[in-house]
Amino acid sequence: MLHRNAALVALGAFLLLSFAIAVTVALPLMQEELYAADEATPQYSELALKGKQIYQREGCFYCHTQQVRTIPNDAAFQGPNKRPSRPSDYANDNPVLLGTERTGPDLKFVGDRLPSKDWHIGHLKNPRAYDPRSIMPSYAHLPEEELEALAEYLISLRDWSVKPLQQPERLADLTEEDLPEEFRSLQNPLAGDLQRAVAIAEPIVAQSCVACHGQDLRGKQLTERVKSADWYERAQVRSEQFLYWAITVGSKEGMPGWERSLTEEQRWALATYIKNIQQIRP
Amino acid sequence: MRLRYREGAAARAFIYGGLFWMFLGMLFGLFAALLMVWPDLIVGLPVLEYFTFGRVRPVHTNLVLFGWLTGAYFATLFYMTPRVVGSKLWSEGLGVFAAVLHNLALALTTVSLLAGGNVGREYAETPWYIKWIITATFLLVAVNLFMTVKNRTEKGELYVSAWYFLGALVTTPIIYAIGNQFLLPQNPVRGVNDAILNWFYGHNILGYWFTPVGVGAVYYLLPKLTGNPIYSHKLSMIGFWSIFWVYGPTGAHHLVNGPVPYWVQTIAIAFSVMLIIPVWTVVTNFYGTMKGKWHLVRDSVPLKFLTTAIVFYFITCFQGPMQSLRSVSAITHFTNWVVGHAHVALLGTFSFIMYAAIYYMLPRLTGRAIYSKALQEWHFHLSLWGFLLMFVDLTIAGLVQGAFWAQNQSANFIEGVAMMRPYYILRAISGAVIILGQVVFGWNVFKTVTAGKPFETGQAAGEVAPAQAAQPAGA
Numbered sequence: 001m002l003h004r005n006a007a008l009v010a011l012g013a014f015l016l017l018s019f020a021i022a023v024t025v026a027l028p029l030m031q032e033e034l035y036a037a038d039e040a041t042p043q044y045s046e047l048a049l050k051g052k053q054i055y056q057r058e059g060c061f062y063c064h065t066q067q068v069r070t071i072p073n074d075a076a077f078q079g080p081n082k083r084p085s086r087p088s089d090y091a092n093d094n095p096v097l098l099g100t101e102r103t104g105p106d107l108k109f110v111g112d113r114l115p116s117k118d119w120h121i122g123h124l125k126n127p128r129a130y131d132p133r134s135i136m137p138s139y140a141h142l143p144e145e146e147l148e149a150l151a152e153y154l155i156s157l158r159d160w161s162v163k164p165l166q167q168p169e170r171l172a173d174l175t176e177e178d179l180p181e182e183f184r185s186l187q188n189p190l191a192g193d194l195q196r197a198v199a200i201a202e203p204i205v206a207q208s209c210v211a212c213h214g215q216d217l218r219g220k221q222l223t224e225r226v227k228s229a230d231w232y233e234r235a236q237v238r239s240e241q242f243l244y245w246a247i248t249v250g251s252k253e254g255m256p257g258w259e260r261s262l263t264e265e266q267r268w269a270l271a272t273y274i275k276n277i278q279q280i281r282p
Numbered sequence: 283m284r285l286r287y288r289e290g291a292a293a294r295a296f297i298y299g300g301l302f303w304m305f306l307g308m309l310f311g312l313f314a315a316l317l318m319v320w321p322d323l324i325v326g327l328p329v330l331e332y333f334t335f336g337r338v339r340p341v342h343t344n345l346v347l348f349g350w351l352t353g354a355y356f357a358t359l360f361y362m363t364p365r366v367v368g369s370k371l372w373s374e375g376l377g378v379f380a381a382v383l384h385n386l387a388l389a390l391t392t393v394s395l396l397a398g399g400n401v402g403r404e405y406a407e408t409p410w411y412i413k414w415i416i417t418a419t420f421l422l423v424a425v426n427l428f429m430t431v432k433n434r435t436e437k438g439e440l441y442v443s444a445w446y447f448l449g450a451l452v453t454t455p456i457i458y459a460i461g462n463q464f465l466l467p468q469n470p471v472r473g474v475n476d477a478i479l480n481w482f483y484g485h486n487i488l489g490y491w492f493t494p495v496g497v498g499a500v501y502y503l504l505p506k507l508t509g510n511p512i513y514s515h516k517l518s519m520i521g522f523w524s525i526f527w528v529y530g531p532t533g534a535h536h537l538v539n540g541p542v543p544y545w546v547q548t549i550a551i552a553f554s555v556m557l558i559i560p561v562w563t564v565v566t567n568f569y570g571t572m573k574g575k576w577h578l579v580r581d582s583v584p585l586k587f588l589t590t591a592i593v594f595y596f597i598t599c600f601q602g603p604m605q606s607l608r609s610v611s612a613i614t615h616f617t618n619w620v621v622g623h624a625h626v627a628l629l630g631t632f633s634f635i636m637y638a639a640i641y642y643m644l645p646r647l648t649g650r651a652i653y654s655k656a657l658q659e660w661h662f663h664l665s666l667w668g669f670l671l672m673f674v675d676l677t678i679a680g681l682v683q684g685a686f687w688a689q690n691q692s693a694n695f696i697e698g699v700a701m702m703r704p705y706y707i708l709r710a711i712s713g714a715v716i717i718l719g720q721v722v723f724g725w726n727v728f729k730t731v732t733a734g735k736p737f738e739t740g741q742a743a744g745e746v747a748p749a750q751a752a753q754p755a756g757a
Contacts, residue, residue, distance in 0.1 A: 012526070031475075057400050067541055073612055073692060089541065095480075099616075133700040134699065
């Protein structure tokens with residue numbers, strides 16, 4: 001009988017959909033905790049919001065997710081608090097750009113991993129200078145002020161409950177005099193055990209360092225202004241403590257700070273590796 | 283001046299428009315695929331350098347989903363609805379006007395997305411004013427078809443295709459509005475709820491628009507092409523009511539393991555798994571209808587498209603529920619697997635159904651027989667093998683990606699990117715094969731319309747004129 005009456009068929013379909021709307025639209029909309037911000041929620045500046053517009057306009061979200069899932073598969077994308085992302089992280093987002101594909105890496109906490117604006121601007125202009133395997137489009141055609149805004153947005157994608165690293169401007173301009181007090185007296189726990197330091201450092205060098213410092217580790221011209229450090233040259237002029245500090249905090253010019261992604265021992269292993277590079281890779 | 287349109291004008295207009303958007307949309311898809319192989323392809327070229335992957339991809343998805351498939355669906359609705367209820371289309375003029383609006387909306391979509399008008403929500407990228415044009419088009423079609431059904435002369439039970447069409451027409455505008463920031467310039471909803479609404483829409487546009495109209499079209503075409511009645515009326519009913527019941531709450535399976543409440547994910551997963559019920563019911567009913575008529579497939583390209591589409595429907599709708607499970611999603615989510623899955627549904631299943639529908643409708647709309655049987659065969663084989671290559675390629679690529687991330691907990695991500703290169707190359711090749719098939723199709727349609735031999739109902743192979751129970755009424 002039902003199927004004799006067109007209006008009844010349509011009404012039936014509508015009622016069945018209403019159930020879905022009630023449960024999966026109306027109910028979540030009424031959950032107040034899904035809108036609540038906390039101290040970790042990003043606070044976007046006007047410039048960052050302009051950058052978000054550009055991120056949206058250029059369709060960055062088709063290749064980059066902004067969600068760290070609750071599974072170990074996503075561990076490398078977790079922020080400094082070693083946690084997945086949660087609803088409060090998005091309280092200031094409209095639209096929310098969670099993304100559905102990970103052609104490129106997740107960016108939810110990219111501002112913690114790569115806090116340097118210059119790094120982002122250089123990378124946006126020429127991604128393949130930073131890693132030849134990258135398939136990200138070049139954005140060199142965008143005006144300078146748009147790249148600036150985009151970079152501002154990217155570095156604001158971080159866990160705001162953790163203070164950002166205090167980074168020096170340009171490492172190359174500094175001398176041993178500039179090394180902060182608390183780093184000067186540190187002892188290298190791997191001193192005298194070069195073999196162990198190399199064993200720890202080698203995979204990290206291959207995975208994280210050669211992209212910018214070059215396969216030969218003699219430094220690379222990344223952009224017109226930025227050249228990465230030549231390890232052979234630095235080994236001559238820097239103390240192990242200085243190298244350890246540089247690895248730990250990075251620089252505003254683009255060297256990432258590894259304080260949160262590498263352990264102390266790993267950072268010391270790298271410092272030892274660089275200091276003895278002439279001997280390890282003559 | 284009062285314009286008078288000949289019968290079928292609206293359906294014809296939507297077919298021709300749909301084909302145009304299909305070519306353009308697929309070319310944008312191929313362009314996007316090439317950019318993944320050669321990311322510096324357009325660097326430094328004036329104007330062209332702005333059309334980076336992120337701007338091209340939504341043009342591809344919008345044109346093939348809303349230009350091609352939706353256009354072909356409107357044509358199908360305008361052709362089939364009057365015939366299953368035994369009346370004339372209420373207003374051809376209004377139908378043609380809807381086709382004009384539809385093409386205007388798609389032209390604006392293309393321009394605005396390329397010019398950077400993306401509002402940041404997948405499948406809802408267009409600026410708000412275009413959404414109003416799309417909604418208006420849809421409502422015009424819906425009113426036209428509801429009036430057609432209302433004016434019917436046969437007062438018996440509505441044929442199963444009509445249930446699906448009516449159900450789709452009444453639910454889709456609601457889903458569209460919810461998922462497109464309520465058609466406002468700025469979404470009143472912020473935070474993760476914005477994503478929950480986005481995926482309520484993003485998935486249900488499939489569940490309440492692309493699936494029901496496609497399935498309704500198969501219910502119409504199979505008996506026409508085989509001469510068999512529908513296998514089981516009971517299965518028809520179970521399939522129809524269960525899909526409108528279980529599809530709706532599945533949207534959040536796109537956010538499994540993500541930053542949305544656990545219960546939201548669990549409901550989505552439970553209902554996604556239940557989708558097996560309507561899908562297996564419908565597939566059983568379709569293949570039951572083929573009983574004793576499989577030999578017809580040899581000579582009928584529309585039947586080839588339909589029978590393969592039903593296999594792909596089965597595959598995509600088995601993948602869907604499995605992918606929604608937390609453990610499977612952990613590996614497949616965010617990878618190329620999902621891109622492959624999307625193409626089985628929208629290309630392998632619903633586009634294939636529309637190819638069959640156009641081959642069936644076109645001679646009856648133009649009075650001209652399909653120009654070349656050989657070109658039909660080429661269209662089928664190029665589409666099928668091109669698509670299979672794409673599907674297998676993306677599926678394996680997705681598993682490689684997912685396994686690599688699981689193994690490294692996403693560390694050393696760039697190496698996973700590098701691993702994808704051969705798969706991206708193959709995908710671009712498969713896309714080119716598919717497009718070649720559509721060029722053959724387009725040429726065949728063009729020649730049919732301009733130079734086809736006169737057509738009389740029932741002459742084509744496998745198209746016996748049926749008048750049995752559980753058959754769509756009319757010619």
